[in-house]
Amino acid sequence: xxxxxxxxxxxxxxxxxxxxxxxxxxxxxxxxxxxxxxxxxxxxxxxxxxxxxxxxxxxxxxxxxxxxxxxxxxxxxxxxxxxxxxxxxxxxxxxxxxxxxxxxxxxxxxxxxxxxxxxxxxxxxxxxxxxxxxxxxxxxxxxxxxxxxxxxxxxxxxxxxxxxxxxxxxxxxxxxxxxxxxxxxxxxxxxxxxxxxxxxxxxxxxxxxxxxxxxxxxxxxxxxxxxxxxxxxxxxxxxxxxxxxxxxxxxxxxxxxxxxxxxxxxxxx
Amino acid sequence: xxxxxxxxxxxxxxxxxxxxxxxxxxxxxxxxxxxxxxxxxxxxxxxxxxxxxxxxxxxxxxxxxxxxxxxxxxxxxxxxxxxxxxxxxxxxxxxxxxxxxxxxxxxxxxxxxxxxxxxxxxxxxxxxxxxxxxxxxxxxxxxxxxxxxxxxxxxxxxxxxxxxxxxxxxxxxxxxxxxxxxxxxxxxxxxxxxxxxxxxxxxxxxxxxxxxxxxxxxxxxxxxxxxxxxxxxxxxxxxxxxxxxxxxxxxxxxxxxxxxxxxxxxxxxxxxxxxxxxxxxxxxxxxxxxxxxxx
Numbered sequence: 001x002x003x004x005x006x007x008x009x010x011x012x013x014x015x016x017x018x019x020x021x022x023x024x025x026x027x028x029x030x031x032x033x034x035x036x037x038x039x040x041x042x043x044x045x046x047x048x049x050x051x052x053x054x055x056x057x058x059x060x061x062x063x064x065x066x067x068x069x070x071x072x073x074x075x076x077x078x079x080x081x082x083x084x085x086x087x088x089x090x091x092x093x094x095x096x097x098x099x100x101x102x103x104x105x106x107x108x109x110x111x112x113x114x115x116x117x118x119x120x121x122x123x124x125x126x127x128x129x130x131x132x133x134x135x136x137x138x139x140x141x142x143x144x145x146x147x148x149x150x151x152x153x154x155x156x157x158x159x160x161x162x163x164x165x166x167x168x169x170x171x172x173x174x175x176x177x178x179x180x181x182x183x184x185x186x187x188x189x190x191x192x193x194x195x196x197x198x199x200x201x202x203x204x205x206x207x208x209x210x211x212x213x214x215x216x217x218x219x220x221x222x223x224x225x226x227x228x229x230x231x232x233x234x235x236x237x238x239x240x241x242x243x244x245x246x247x248x249x250x251x252x253x254x255x256x257x258x259x260x261x262x263x264x265x266x267x268x269x
Numbered sequence: 270x271x272x273x274x275x276x277x278x279x280x281x282x283x284x285x286x287x288x289x290x291x292x293x294x295x296x297x298x299x300x301x302x303x304x305x306x307x308x309x310x311x312x313x314x315x316x317x318x319x320x321x322x323x324x325x326x327x328x329x330x331x332x333x334x335x336x337x338x339x340x341x342x343x344x345x346x347x348x349x350x351x352x353x354x355x356x357x358x359x360x361x362x363x364x365x366x367x368x369x370x371x372x373x374x375x376x377x378x379x380x381x382x383x384x385x386x387x388x389x390x391x392x393x394x395x396x397x398x399x400x401x402x403x404x405x406x407x408x409x410x411x412x413x414x415x416x417x418x419x420x421x422x423x424x425x426x427x428x429x430x431x432x433x434x435x436x437x438x439x440x441x442x443x444x445x446x447x448x449x450x451x452x453x454x455x456x457x458x459x460x461x462x463x464x465x466x467x468x469x470x471x472x473x474x475x476x477x478x479x480x481x482x483x484x485x486x487x488x489x490x491x492x493x494x495x496x497x498x499x500x501x502x503x504x505x506x507x508x509x510x511x512x513x514x515x516x517x518x519x520x521x522x523x524x525x526x527x528x529x530x531x532x533x534x535x536x537x538x539x540x541x542x543x544x545x546x547x548x549x550x551x552x553x554x555x556x557x558x559x560x561x562x563x564x
Contacts, residue, residue, distance in 0.1 A: 059474055085478070101489050102468070112472060113475060115472055115476065116475050124484070171475075174475055
């Protein structure tokens with residue numbers, strides 16, 4: 001499959017035996033995977049399995065200890081500060097805690113999405129005196145996430161779910177090629193989780209974005225993402241299309257062992 | 270579990286807070302003894318002078334108590350009070366503007382967090398030098414400068430400037446502005462460093478440069494606190510500006526001192542009442558404003 005030149009061209013991320021160690025702990029252990037343009041996939045796995053580290057590497061926010069990371073046809077280590085800035089500007093990153101700048105209006109937070117594409121002077125101008133077209137564009141992305149009426153509201157006065165929507169709107173305003181979302185629904189209730197996932201996957205499909213999510217909820221991941229990658233102790237446990245993922249795969253992924261199990265027994269006993 | 274017998278012999282543990290409190294009280298008491306302080310020293314040598322001063326509180330003067338001037342210039346004390354209070358406010362406002370500028374520059378340079386940048390883009394030897402040597406040096410220098418400026422009280426600055434440049438209004442403004450810039454710089458830097466870093470990291474992830482992260486991530490997050498603190502410093506600047514009058518600058522302190530020296534106590538009380546009123550009004554105004562900023 002990978003011999004097909006068309007597929008080769010469409011590969012956005014190509015990781016070969018990527019490992020990440022922090023002092024004595026291993027966050028990622030020889031991970032290899034490829035992601036093609038326009039794919040929608042979820043990385044699932046228990047806490048501490050290396051999901052966040054993997055996403056940070058894909059975002060160009062971190063270099064792994066060893067292994068090859070190819071992003072858009074260029075090795076991560078070959079990115080210069082300038083091209084790295086371009087890479088980040090083309091990558092939307094949504095966090096579990098929305099990470100909006102407190103005290104700013106929703107419109108300002110959305111317009112900050114293009115910082116990576118503007119000079120300091122230009123960003124001051126758009127921060128203090130947003131043009132009509134910029135505000136219209138901000139309104140448009142807010143409309144897409146369903147809270148356009150909050151355009152001039154203070155960001156920190158919105159609810160958690162609304163703030164997550166603003167974060168998504170900011171990522172859309174950024175007009176990226178890839179959307180990475182690190183546990184975007186971890187702090188939301190089930191109904192809002194479903195809404196946010198629906199929104200993310202729909203938007204990605206509409207705009208042809210590559211979408212990589214990390215999450216805990218397997219049922220939701222299977223429902224919304226055609227491809228699942230199971231991560232366990234920093235290793236790829238499975239990498240299948242959602243329909244092929246079996247109950248055994250999932251049980252394996254979340255089983256407790258060693259010390260974890262002993263603690264588990266102590267709680268039960 | 271310790272047995273009761275075991276607990277019996279043990280003294281009650283005092284702890285660090287207890288020791289600090291005890292030693293503070295002991296040092297204070299020792300200082301009183303050393304200075305030979307005694308309440309008897311409050312008994313006035315000239316009881317009638319105190320009596321006259323206190324009695325004057327009930328009859329503040331609007332006209333001059335100077336028999337030569339008398340009623341020749343009507344309401345001269347009231348005019349002086351308004352003029353002096355106006356100048357007090359103007360001196361405070363002019364100095365604070367200068368110290369906000371200075372404090373912001375100092376705070377910006379002293380904020381060490383933004384010099385750090387992120388490791389992935391700071392890999393070349395030059396960038397590493399910038400991140401590990403130049404940045405921390407600038408930050409430490411700015412912090413030391415801020416400390417030096419504010420460790421000298423504004424009254425000392427006023428004495429120095431008077432000796433060097435005479436009593437022009439600019440020297441008075443500078444005397445206030447320098448130590449205030451030091452204080453603001455230190456506090457601004459602390460507020461900027463302690464402002465939540467997650468929003469800044471998110472901006473970094475979408476390609477913002479170091480300066481963009483500072484101006485659009487750190488600064489807005491710390492801005493309400495910085496504003497509230499600056500308002501509080503305006504109250505302090507007013508009090509200092511009033512006292513600056515003792516050195517000849519035309520603030521309320523100048524008139525207060527003159528009337529005091531002439532023993533025109535009713536005039537003194539007019540000026541004091543004016544000052545009380547001004548401070549009270551500004552406190553109330555800035556208090557309300559600060560509460561609104563906090564939400």
